[in-house]
Amino acid sequence: MTRIMPRHVIGLSAAALLLFGGQAMAEEPISYEQASLLASTCFACHGTDGRKEGNFAPIAGRPYESLNAQLIAFRNDQVPGTTVMNRLAAGYSEAELEAIALYLSGITDRRRD
Numbered sequence: 001m002t003r004i005m006p007r008h009v010i011g012l013s014a015a016a017l018l019l020f021g022g023q024a025m026a027e028e029p030i031s032y033e034q035a036s037l038l039a040s041t042c043f044a045c046h047g048t049d050g051r052k053e054g055n056f057a058p059i060a061g062r063p064y065e066s067l068n069a070q071l072i073a074f075r076n077d078q079v080p081g082t083t084v085m086n087r088l089a090a091g092y093s094e095a096e097l098e099a100i101a102l103y104l105s106g107i108t109d110r111r112r113d
């Protein structure tokens with residue numbers, strides 16, 4: 001009678017996640033529709049289509065490179081004084097943040113809602 005120790009189960013599932021997560025990403029690039037869906041989670045705080053101007057500049061229409069770098073920095077908890085974005089960005093994979101940055105950078109109409 002062999003008992004599986006919880007530690008082994010956790011180790012195994014983490015490895016499986018890494019493996020299958022990596023495979024899924026390699027096989028299925030994030031579609032425009034998926035990117036739009038991912039980015040829509042940002043609009044509750046940043047306004048419809050990320051155009052709201054509040055305490056910070058709108059997140060829509062920024063150059064992809066700098067927006068993506070900013071999101072990755074949030075994800076890695078490298079932005080001092082961050083209250084929300086570090087925890088939020090940690091919930092996305094780097095590929096998902098790239099897709100979000102790409103989608104948002106494509107919104108060029110800076111109209112305020």
Ligand code: HEC
Binds near residue numbers: 045059081
């Ligand atoms: C719960 C509210 C909330 C949500 C949801 C949210 N943000 Fe933010 N965002 C903030 C706050 C608050 C800040 C200011 C930094 C901080 O304290 O975290 C910020 C700052 C930012 C900044 C930096 C702005 C600047 O001018 O420095 C970017 C870029 C950004 N968010 C992108 C996003 C993206 C992309 C998403 C969706 C994946 C998102 N945010 C979702 C609240 C939110």
